[in-house]
Amino acid sequence: MAMDYFGALGAFVQSAETRSFTEAGRRLGISSSAIGKAVVRLEEDLGARLFHRSTRAITLTAEGGRFLERCQRILAEFDVARAELSQAKAAPRGKLRIGLPQIGMRLMPHLLAFQHKFPDIELELNFSDELVNVIDEGYDAVIRIGDVDDSRLTTRALDGYRHRLVAAPAYLARRGTPERPDDLASHACLRYRFPSSGKLDRWPLLVDGQPVDIELSQSAIANAIDPLQAMAEAGAGIALLPDFIAADAIAAGRLVCVLEEYVSDHRKVCLLWPSSRQPLPKIKAFVDFMVERIGSGNR
Structure with a gap:
């Protein structure tokens, strides 16, 4: 039978952080013996000893210390993914950080209409022609002029202009x-x-x-x-x-x-947002609204 890896990893991390099977069991709502057995099965499957055990305490081995760092990141990512999926079922709400070029000031009627339709979303608008880093600078979405070539971003084309x-x-x-x-x-x-x-x-x-x-x-x-x-x-x-x-x-x-x-030119306009995360209701609401308003020639 395949191991319950998430359960085993959770047992290991709690044991490592508390240095006690008993305390780990109390936190997870199971017995200390169940914690100990899960850790043993994990060690057998990995072919590595994760803890030094004594009658008084448990301490991490060198391999266990390295493994702990990985497991903490894995479980943290899982918690984030679970939270995002949970939020995806909720109504659009929360702070929405949007980056726009300076000419995006002319989109204010649409932004005001969006705010009226979604009063639980708090807009934070940054107007600048500086090329911002969407992910590193914490933007939820950005409207940008010109081509975008970034595999980390999802892009929707809006109406351009001449x-x-x-x-x-x-x-x-x-x-x-x-x-x-x-x-x-x-x-x-x-x-x-x-x-x-x-x-x-x-x-x-x-x-x-x-x-x-x-x-x-x-x-x-x-x-x-x-x-x-x-x-x-x-x-x-x-x-x-x-x-x-x-x-x-x-x-x-x-x-x-x-x-x-x-005079002949055409400037592309794109709406983009991080593709590495589950689209949150507030981002999906903004994308759908802006595409409907200015993706069909209606500025």
Whole structure:
């Protein structure tokens, strides 16, 4: 008959920690003789002596000490797995730590709707363009722009976005409307700088289907999108903005698109979370909600 390894490991660990079969039996609710027999069977199966025994006490052998460290980790992992499975049956609740890029501020209506639907979930939101380590920094889920290649993470694609070059009608009336990418050299360009790398965001300009690099005349640089949009609407220059961020200003006539036929890009957006753990109700609720809200074109 196969050994009850978890029972035997539990008996061994309790005996090692208390240095007593009697105390181990009391903690586990069984007799000291049953503890002793379980340990003996374990030793026979392993082919190694785990304890030095005397009439007064038991002490670990060198092999027993090494084995104890492994067993404690195994049982701790089992307790975590059991707790996660138990939580998986419960209603979504608890703290949910989410990482988002700065443009994720525009997702606040969806995040507020999520909070309204799941009042027992406490949202902790971190907005940053820094590339966070999801697992090591303790995030439950992260929304990230671009490709993700990490076998430790589970990924769901959300709706991506494209960029548009925009300017205020007053600026175009004053400076003229660029007809080709080369014309940007004589315009005031409002540029975005990545906080993580310090590099300027490249404008995705194409001529005859091929990418081109234009020497842009910069009038302002910011490491956030909102200031660029505010400056563009105030007539300070031309800005490259995500389409979903500029949409309301374009519809209201505060901004006008330029060089549409020369701008071509698509930014992927992913929702990801640690795959090594059982999906908890709070994580599953967040993933399902966000996929429903912004995974089908409804931002």
